[in-house]
Amino acid sequence: xxxxxxxxxxxxxxxxxxxxxxxxxxxxxxxxxxxxxxxxxxxxxxxxxxxxxxxxxxxxxxxxxxxxxxxxxxxxxxxxxxxxxxxxxxxxxxxxxxxxxxxxxxxxxxxxxxxxxxxxxxxxxxxxxxxxxxxxxxxxxxxxxxxxxxxxxxxxxxxxxxxxxxxxxxxxxxxxxxxxxxxxxxxxxxxxxxxxxxxxxxxxxxxxxxxxxxxxxxxxxxxxxxxxxxxxxxxxxxxxxxxxxxxxxxxxxxxxxxxxxxxxxxxxxxxxxxxxxxxxxxxxxxxxxxxxxxxxxxxxxxxxxxxxxxxxxxxxxxxxxxxxxxxxxxxxxxxxxxxxxxxxxxxxxxxxxxxxxxxx
Amino acid sequence: xxxxxxxxxxxxxxxxxxxxxxxxxxxxxxxxxxxxxxxxxxxxxxxxxxxxxxxxxxxxxxxxxxxxxxxxxxxxxxxxxxxxxxxxxxxxxxxxxxxxxxxxxxxxxxxxxxxxxxxxxxxxxxxxxxxxxxxxxxxxxxxxxxxxxxxxxxxxxxxxxxxxxxxxxxxxxxxxxxxxxxxxxxxxxxxxxxxxxxxxxxxxxxxxxxxxxxxxxxxxxxxxxxxxxxxxxxxxxxxxxxxxxxxxxxxxxxxxxxxxxxxxxxxxxxxxxxxxxxxxxxxxxxxxxxxxxxxxxxxxxxxxxxxxxxxxxxxxxxxxxxxxxxxxxxxxxxxxxxxxxxxxxxxxxxxxxxxxxxxx
DNA sequence: GAACCCCATACAATCGATTGCAAGAGCTTC
DNA sequence: GAAGCTCTTGCAATCGATTGTATGGGGTTC
Numbered sequence: 167x168x169x170x171x172x173x174x175x176x177x178x179x180x181x182x183x184x185x186x187x188x189x190x191x192x193x194x195x196x197x198x199x200x201x202x203x204x205x206x207x208x209x210x211x212x213x214x215x216x217x218x219x220x221x222x223x224x225x226x227x228x229x230x231x232x233x234x235x236x237x238x239x240x241x242x243x244x245x246x247x248x249x250x251x252x253x254x255x256x257x258x259x260x261x262x263x264x265x266x267x268x269x270x271x272x273x274x275x276x277x278x279x280x281x282x283x284x285x286x287x288x289x290x291x292x293x294x295x296x297x298x299x300x301x302x303x304x305x306x307x308x309x310x311x312x313x314x315x316x317x318x319x320x321x322x323x324x325x326x327x328x329x330x331x332x333x334x335x336x337x338x339x340x341x342x343x344x345x346x347x348x349x350x351x352x353x354x355x356x357x358x359x360x361x362x363x364x365x366x367x368x369x370x371x372x373x374x375x376x377x378x379x380x381x382x383x384x385x386x387x388x389x390x391x392x393x394x395x396x397x398x399x400x401x402x403x404x405x406x407x408x409x410x411x412x413x414x415x416x417x418x419x420x421x422x423x424x425x426x427x428x429x430x431x432x433x434x435x436x437x438x439x440x441x442x443x444x445x446x447x448x449x450x451x452x453x454x455x456x457x458x459x460x461x462x463x464x465x466x467x468x469x470x471x472x473x474x475x476x477x478x479x480x481x482x483x484x485x486x487x488x489x490x491x492x493x494x495x496x497x498x499x500x501x502x503x504x505x506x507x508x509x510x511x512x513x514x515x516x517x518x519x520x521x522x523x524x525x526x
Numbered sequence: 527x528x529x530x531x532x533x534x535x536x537x538x539x540x541x542x543x544x545x546x547x548x549x550x551x552x553x554x555x556x557x558x559x560x561x562x563x564x565x566x567x568x569x570x571x572x573x574x575x576x577x578x579x580x581x582x583x584x585x586x587x588x589x590x591x592x593x594x595x596x597x598x599x600x601x602x603x604x605x606x607x608x609x610x611x612x613x614x615x616x617x618x619x620x621x622x623x624x625x626x627x628x629x630x631x632x633x634x635x636x637x638x639x640x641x642x643x644x645x646x647x648x649x650x651x652x653x654x655x656x657x658x659x660x661x662x663x664x665x666x667x668x669x670x671x672x673x674x675x676x677x678x679x680x681x682x683x684x685x686x687x688x689x690x691x692x693x694x695x696x697x698x699x700x701x702x703x704x705x706x707x708x709x710x711x712x713x714x715x716x717x718x719x720x721x722x723x724x725x726x727x728x729x730x731x732x733x734x735x736x737x738x739x740x741x742x743x744x745x746x747x748x749x750x751x752x753x754x755x756x757x758x759x760x761x762x763x764x765x766x767x768x769x770x771x772x773x774x775x776x777x778x779x780x781x782x783x784x785x786x787x788x789x790x791x792x793x794x795x796x797x798x799x800x801x802x803x804x805x806x807x808x809x810x811x812x813x814x815x816x817x818x819x820x821x822x823x824x825x826x827x828x829x830x831x832x833x834x835x836x837x838x839x840x841x842x843x844x845x846x847x848x849x850x851x852x853x854x855x856x857x858x859x860x861x862x863x864x865x866x867x868x869x870x871x872x873x874x875x876x877x878x879x880x881x882x883x884x885x886x
Numbered sequence: 887g888a889a890c891c892c893c894a895t896a897c898a899a900t901c902g903a904t905t906g907c908a909a910g911a912g913c914t915t916c
Numbered sequence: 917g918a919a920g921c922t923c924t925t926g927c928a929a930t931c932g933a934t935t936g937t938a939t940g941g942g943g944t945t946c
Contacts, residue, residue, distance in 0.1 A: 169932055180896050185934060197894060217642040218581045219932035222901050227578065229621075229642070237610055238603035240804065247598040250624050254635075259642060261589075261621050264610050275614075282577040282589075282619060418808065444600065448778065450810035461598075515922085529902055539925050545904060552905090558925060579902035582931050 184208075187199045188215070189452075205374035212334040221283050231261045231279035231469065232288040233272055233299060240443040241460065241472055242290050246463025256472055258285070265291060265299075267386075268462020273298035280306045286471045290314055293354050309474040313467040316356040316483070321474060323467040323484040327357050330456040330488030331364030332371070334410055334438040335468055337454070337490055339425045340374050343408040343436065347380040349395045349420060351387055358383075361412040361440060380406065384416060400427050407435060407499035414439035414446050414455055418493075421449070431498035442491055451494035458488050528571045530849075536675060537567040539657075544568075548575070581643050590831065591621045591639035592648040593632055594760025600803040601820060602650050606672055608730055616832055618645070619667040625651060625659075627746075633658035640666045646831045650674055653714050669834040673827040676716040676843070681834060683827040683844040687717050690816040690848030692722030692731075694770055694798040696836020697814070697850055699732050701795060701858045703768040707740040709780060711747055711757045711772035718743075721800060740766065743771055744776060760787050767795060767859035774799035774806050774815055781809070792857035811854030818848050 174184035179200060186192040187204035196204075207213075221227040232254055234242045250260050261279060264269035272291050276299050279287060286309040289299060293315075300317060303310040312322035338346050348365045351358030362383075365374040380403060382395035395418060396409055409424075411417040417439030421431065429435045431451055439446065439455035446453040466484050473479060534544035539560060546552040547564035549755045551616040555562075567573075581587040590613055594602045610620050621639060625631035632651050639647060646669040649659060653675075663670040672682035685798060708725045711718030722743075726736040740763060742755035755776070756769055760783060766874050771777040777799035781791065791811055799806065799815035826844050833839060843883050 170934095171932075181933075182897080182935075183895060186895095189934085195894075200894085214637060214641045216582075217638075217930050218578055220580045220934080222576075222582050222903095223932080223934050225901075236607070237597075238607040240600075243598035243603045246622075247596065247624065250622065254623065259623070259638065260623055261619055262606075262610065263614065263619070264607065277574060277621065278577075281574045369686055379594035421808075442539065445809065447810040448781075449805065450808075501894090531902075538918095541903075542905075542927080543925060555924075560924085576902050579931090580904080582933095583902080583904045585931075793896095821913085 167216075168213050169216065170213070171206065173208045173211060173213050176211060177204045179204065183349065202284050206381070219293070225283075227283035227285055228258050229261060229282065229284050229365065230286050230288060230468070231263065231276075231282075231284040232267045232290070233263050233265060233275055234290045235264070235266055237262060237264050240502040241314070241441055241458075244460035245290060245464035245467070248461035249313075250464075250481075251461075251467040252374060252465045252472070254470075257459055260367050269298050273302045275299070276302040276306070276308075278286075280308055284308065285309065287372040288313055288467055288471060293317075294356050294359065295354075303449035309471060309478075311467045311471040311474070314357065315378050316360070319481055321481045321483065322471055323463050323486065324356070325458040325463065325486050327360035327488075329498035330440060330458070330490075331361040331410070331412070332368035333488070334440070334454070335365055335368035336371075337492065338408045338410065338438065338496065339434060341436070341496060343499050344374070345380065345403070345405045346408045346410055347399045347403065347406045348382070349392055349399070349409055349411040350381055350383045351415045351416070352385060353383055358412060365410060379403070384412075387413045389415050389419040389422065392416030393422045394419070395429070396420035396423035400424070400429065408496070409435060409437045411437065411439050414441045414443045414453065417453055417455065418446075418449070431495050433500070436499070437441055438496060447493060454493045454496040455491055456488045457491045459486050462486060527688065527709050528573050529576065530573070533564065533568045533571060533573045533872070536571060537564045539564060544839050574580070586784065587643035587645055588618050589621060589642065589644050590618050590646050590648060591642075592642040592650070593623050593625060594637055594650045595625065595627055597622060597624050597781045601674070601801055601818075604820035604823035605650060605827070608821035609673075609828040610824075611821075611826045612828035612832070616620070616828075618832070623826075629653065629658050633662045636662035636666070636668075640668055641796075642813055644668065646670065648827055648831060650671055652715050653677075654719065656663075668709070669831060669838075671827045671831040673796045673823055674717065676720075679841055681841045681843065683823050683830060683846065684716070685818040685823065685846045685848045687720035687848075688724035690800060690818070690850075691721040691770070691772070692728035693848070693850040694800070694814070694816055695725055695728035696731075697852065698768045698770065698796060698798065698856065699728070699734075701796070701856060703736070703859050705763070705765045706768045706770055707759045707763065707766045708736075708742070708773040709752055709759070709769055709776045710741055710743045711776070713743055714783060718772060725770060731748075739763070744772075747773045747775050749779040749782065751773050752776030753782040754779070756780035757785035757787070760784070760789065763818045766857070769795065769797045771797065773815065774801045777813055778806075778809070779816070791855050795858070796856040796859070798856060807853060814856040815851055817851045819846050822846060 170184055171181045174181040183196060184204050187196045187201045193201055211335050236242055253260050263275040265275050287303055289310055290313045312320055314324055316322045316324050350362045353359055369376050382399055384391035399406060409420050411420055417437050420437050424431055424435055431437055439453050442455045442457035446455060463486060530544055531541045534541040543556060544564050547556045547561045548568060553561055596602055613620050623635040625635050647663055649881055650673045670679055674684055676682045676684050691712055710722045713719055729736050744751035744755050759766060769780045771780055777797050780797050784791055784795055791797050799813050802817035803817045806815060823846060
């Protein structure tokens with residue numbers, strides 16, 4: 167391995183001179199012919215600066231850590247990809263740690279990333295309150311940005327959870343639905359909480375009072391939890407004509423429950439999701455859902471983090487707009503009168519496709 | 527930030543003694559009461575060893591780099607997740623770089639990871655021959671393991687591409703199909719090449735000669751490429767009763783082409799995929815495909831890499847078995863006689879569900 | 887021609903931990 | 917009681933790059 171001292175020796179200068187010659191910001195201190203000679207020697211020898219030594223000396227590593235609950239998660243993976251794109255083009259490397267849902271492990275990972283000299287952290291795992299990972303960041307004074315999660319006093323990039331949910335509910339209301347049930351996400355996650363708020367706001371905006379009996383709060387964003395919640399709602403409230411789900415996986419679970427209960431979507435019951443994750447445009451019926459700009463969230467979060475590392479500014483929050491994507495899982499409710507004609511089945515709406523992913 | 531020297535000072539010993547007291551492998555050199563005192567002081571002060579300094583001195587970083595073409599890719603994300611799991615429980619951190627399809631960028635990333643002192647590399651991007659990233663690994667003498675890609679003289683973990691493809695074709699043959707077309711993957715990827723070989727092998731095993739006219743080689747594993755290839759095959763060869771695709775995304779493209787051509791799946795034409803990526807059990811009709819143990823591939827690759835770092839053994843190849851998952855996109859071909867009765871439509875097979883992912 | 891200044895370069899300390907070697911203390915053994 | 921041994925601890929070099937300070941040479945100015 168060729169080190170700076172080798173380059174310096176080969177160029178007949180002191181290592182400090184070689185260092186300055188190779189560093190654009192310090193180059194003005196070195197005479198031009200010497201700069202040229204050093205550069206030539208460096209490239210001839212294939213010199214690559216040792217990033218570890220550089221980190222040790224300067225205290226900066228050009229390394230960003232990311233904490234995600236599930237690398238393969240269809241929501242967080244594109245966020246990570248967006249962030250990686252921005253970071254690598256700024257010369258930063260990305261270290262990924264996946265603590266799953268374990269808050270303790272998350273804090274442990276923060277310590278480890280700190281020990282490795284990470285310049286900043288992207289946190290996609292923060293709970294709403296008392297997040298140990300967040301506390302660890304504050305304690306070690308590491309710049310951090312939250313993604314897809316909000317929390318007080320820390321920069322964050324989120325989508326408009328409240329507004330997105332309201333969009334979905336407004337769509338259902340406009341179709342004529344009045345008894346709309348909510349399958350909510352975990353209340354300790356900001357997405358769960360805010361989407362519930364958006365649900366209630368949209369109802370109130372139409373002068374309707376939210377009925378607590380029509381809300382099921384799930385413990386996790388999983389298909390199974392969605393199925394259980396939907397099954398309970400369907401069993402207890404036969405007058406419900408629409409299920410508004412805080413997340414696509416919950417909606418898929420709702421599909422399962424409806425199928426099992428013999429309810430057709432959207433003829434008998436409408437279903438909406440949230441996130442527009444890959445492939446939901448291809449399921450039967452294609453899911454009406456709220457599209458979130460995942461890649462953009464990752465990019466903005468990375469940008470925000472680099473800003474904070476560079477200029478050290480205060481906390482700022484970015485809220486990205488979400489958009490309703492109407493596909494085939496929503497339709498007008500059937501007339502309530504018994505024996506009424508069933509809704510027309512023809513010409514099911516397929517809706518816009520999602521942008522695709524290449525695969526291996 | 528509390529350093530080793532602070533711990534040593536507080537414990538009244540020399541830093542070297544503190545170092546030995548805190549290192550299990552060197553602890554035998556230090557008297558027990560001193561060990562206890564140093565440990566107590568270290569934990570009281572919240573001492574965390576500086577991994578950067580440690581790397582610089584020892585030359586080992588406990589850091590593994592991973593190169594993937596698309597972090598959000600439904601194939602590579604679970605591989606990454608599996609690898610991350612094994613690595614982090616072995617005390618290693620994971621650095622991810624995403625060069626996309628750019629071979630030059632991949633080599634550049636290898637250099638960068640080397641400069642950061644990565645102890646080993648996981649390569650999911652290697653082309654079949656003359657991969658610059660691979661060459662860079664060899665040049666810098668960094669242990670590397672290929673995942674989901676094979677290449678001569680380098681350890682690799684792949685699924686049984688040949689056998690998996692043969693499984694799918696055998697299934698079609700057994701259903702009675704004889705004119706089976708292949709939508710092949712890129713020939714410079716080992717998956718593309720081996721799956722094509724598996725396709726031909728399965729035909730020959732039945733005494734059938736592969737017809738080159740029934741093979742379309744795509745330039746990339748994308749839905750669009752699949753659609754184009756399928757459209758061409760359908761237009762030119764009306765006697766084809768089944769499309770065997772080298773990858774699920776290609777199969778989704780084939781769905782698009784069939785839909786556009788007015789062909790029903792599986793009544794008019796059968797389609798098979800490869801990979802069993804998330805959600806393909808939910809599309810209409812549910813896709814018959816070959817399941818690959820992605821997570822296991824990542825875990826095994828990580829394990830293999832750690833072995834090579836530890837004991838420095840030679841190259842070894844792991845081939846994991848794939849399994850056919852029969853769902854609703856395959857059925858017996860219609861009798862060729864014109865005017866024959868269409869295949870029964872009832873009781874469409876839904877097939878086994880995929881294991882789910884939690885979502886955010 | 888002496889004083890001064892500036893430019894270019896070298897010197898040496900530093901970041902934090904590890905580790906080969908030296909040295910002191912305490913013990914045994916003859 | 918001296919030599920030798922073991923056990924424990926300290927010393928100092930080292931990994932590779934950066935950077936504040938010192939120093940030398942060359943030019944300018946009066």
